[in-house]
Amino acid sequence: MSALTIQARLPLADFALDVDLHLPGRGVTALFGASGSGKTTLLRCVAGLSRAAGRVEVNGERWQDDGRGVFVPTHRRALGYVFQEASLFAHLSVRDNLFFGQRRVPPGERRIAADTAIGLLGIGHLLDRRSATLSGGERQRVAIARALLTSPRLLLMDEPLAALDAARKLEILPYLERLHDELAIPVLYVSHALDEVMRLADHLVLLEAGRVRASGPCAELLARVDLPLAQGEDAAVRIETTVAGHDEAYQLTRLDFAGGSIRVTRMARAPGERVRLRIHARDVSLALSAEAPSSIVNRLPARIAGFSAAAHPAHCLVSLDAGGVPLLARITRLSKDQLGLAAGMAVVAQIKSVALLG
Numbered sequence: 001m002s003a004l005t006i007q008a009r010l011p012l013a014d015f016a017l018d019v020d021l022h023l024p025g026r027g028v029t030a031l032f033g034a035s036g037s038g039k040t041t042l043l044r045c046v047a048g049l050s051r052a053a054g055r056v057e058v059n060g061e062r063w064q065d066d067g068r069g070v071f072v073p074t075h076r077r078a079l080g081y082v083f084q085e086a087s088l089f090a091h092l093s094v095r096d097n098l099f100f101g102q103r104r105v106p107p108g109e110r111r112i113a114a115d116t117a118i119g120l121l122g123i124g125h126l127l128d129r130r131s132a133t134l135s136g137g138e139r140q141r142v143a144i145a146r147a148l149l150t151s152p153r154l155l156l157m158d159e160p161l162a163a164l165d166a167a168r169k170l171e172i173l174p175y176l177e178r179l180h181d182e183l184a185i186p187v188l189y190v191s192h193a194l195d196e197v198m199r200l201a202d203h204l205v206l207l208e209a210g211r212v213r214a215s216g217p218c219a220e221l222l223a224r225v226d227l228p229l230a231q232g233e234d235a236a237v238r239i240e241t242t243v244a245g246h247d248e249a250y251q252l253t254r255l256d257f258a259g260g261s262i263r264v265t266r267m268a269r270a271p272g273e274r275v276r277l278r279i280h281a282r283d284v285s286l287a288l289s290a291e292a293p294s295s296i297v298n299r300l301p302a303r304i305a306g307f308s309a310a311a312h313p314a315h316c317l318v319s320l321d322a323g324g325v326p327l328l329a330r331i332t333r334l335s336k337d338q339l340g341l342a343a344g345m346a347v348v349a350q351i352k353s354v355a356l357l358g
Contacts, residue, residue, distance in 0.1 A: 003022055003023065003024065003057075004057070004058055004059070005022055005056070006020075007019070007056075009052055009053045010045060010053070014209075015038070017038045017041055018210055021212065021215060024202065024203050025058075025186055027187070027202035028200050029201065029202065029204070030190075030191055031188060031205050031207060032205065033213075043156050047079055047081060047156060048064070078151065079152045079153065080148060080150050082147050082155070082156070083143075086131075086139035087143065088131035088142060093127065094142050095127040098117070098118070098142065098149055100146070101149045102149040102150070105151050112149060112183075114149060116148075120148075121145040121175050123138070123141050126142065140161070140172055158190045159192070161173075161193070173200075176200055180202075194234050197218065199278075202217070204218040206221065223237045225308040230308075231310065232311065234280065236281060237327055238277065239279065242272065243255060243271050244256045253265070255275055257277075257325060262277065263353050264353055264356040277356060281317065283356075284327060284330070284350065285329065286329055286350070287350055290348045297352075299350050300349045300351070301348060301349075302348070303344065304320060304341060304344060304345045305320060314333060315331065316331060316332075327349055329349065
């Protein structure tokens with residue numbers, strides 16, 4: 001089975017990086033944590049730019065194994081690296097920037113065609129432009145395409161959206177999703193932005209002071225109340241849904257998942273498409289019955305799995321099971337007591353349509 005093995009030990013000024021990871025060999029793995037937690041250092045160790053003690057193996061290709069005296073230098077590792085800044089050659093056109101990367105790869109070893117990379121990133125109309133005339137989002141799309149044209153076995157992305165404003169981030173995220181959906185190249189994606197992680201990541205590694213606090217499927221870790229992800233204002237779960245249809249009269253889209261159906265503001269998605277839906281704990285309220293009329297459209301049967309403390313002493317987190325899909329609700333402790341909520345109790349989870357984001 002394809003897999004990434006990363007073992008790295010490296011003393012740093014404030015702490016020691018010490019990780020032992022076995023990750024999926026395809027899809028997006030996000031390295032998430034606060035600034036200074038070791039995310040970028042770990043990425044540099046994988047690339048061979050920082051020499052840590054340990055082992056790096058990418059889908060059967062050994063790049064480092066100290067036990068066997070193996071260390072492949074960076075320029076011989078089949079990887080693509082995308083940084084915060086695009087670092088394009090200002091004196092070259094977009095076309096020449098792209099083919100600068102491709103020329104590093106012998107023709108017989110090229111696994112990604114230029115037309116494929118250009119199409120995936122939507123940059124065909126930019127090919128004759130000078131890189132200095134591009135917007136920040138356009139530069140990053142060109143940088144990603146250039147990295148792909150090196151035919152990497154692993155794509156490393158170090159906070160590629162950190163230097164962009166909110167509008168440019170929204171512009172580029174759909175292109176990153178296309179890479180995820182259409183290419184089999186595994187991606188290590190460094191970020192401290194939870195919204196990016198929720199949208200892109202299949203697997204999540206939570207780093208704290210150079211060590212792995214948790215590693216596992218993204219949806220599972222987001223729902224774990226013992227991790228700091230659930231304690232912040234943006235605490236949320238992510239569920240995998242399918243577009244079931246659209247209500248044109250009310251401009252709503254129905255999404256089906258294992259726990260039922262959810263209606264959201266009309267999405268430009270075709271029936272049958274998969275959508276990752278983010279549901280914030282703050283946007284989930286609880287009721288004892290679905291019989292009373294309510295302005296909240298989405299009312300799902302659920303069962304209380306447990307309770308935990310929230311960051312604010314007035315609140316508590318409620319872990320819910322909706323047809324095998326985990327949800328989180330953040331409510332006041334007063335509401336918990338007034339409703340007489342207890343573990344194992346059947347409740348109705350109420351979720352506002354206007355609060356939901358794909």
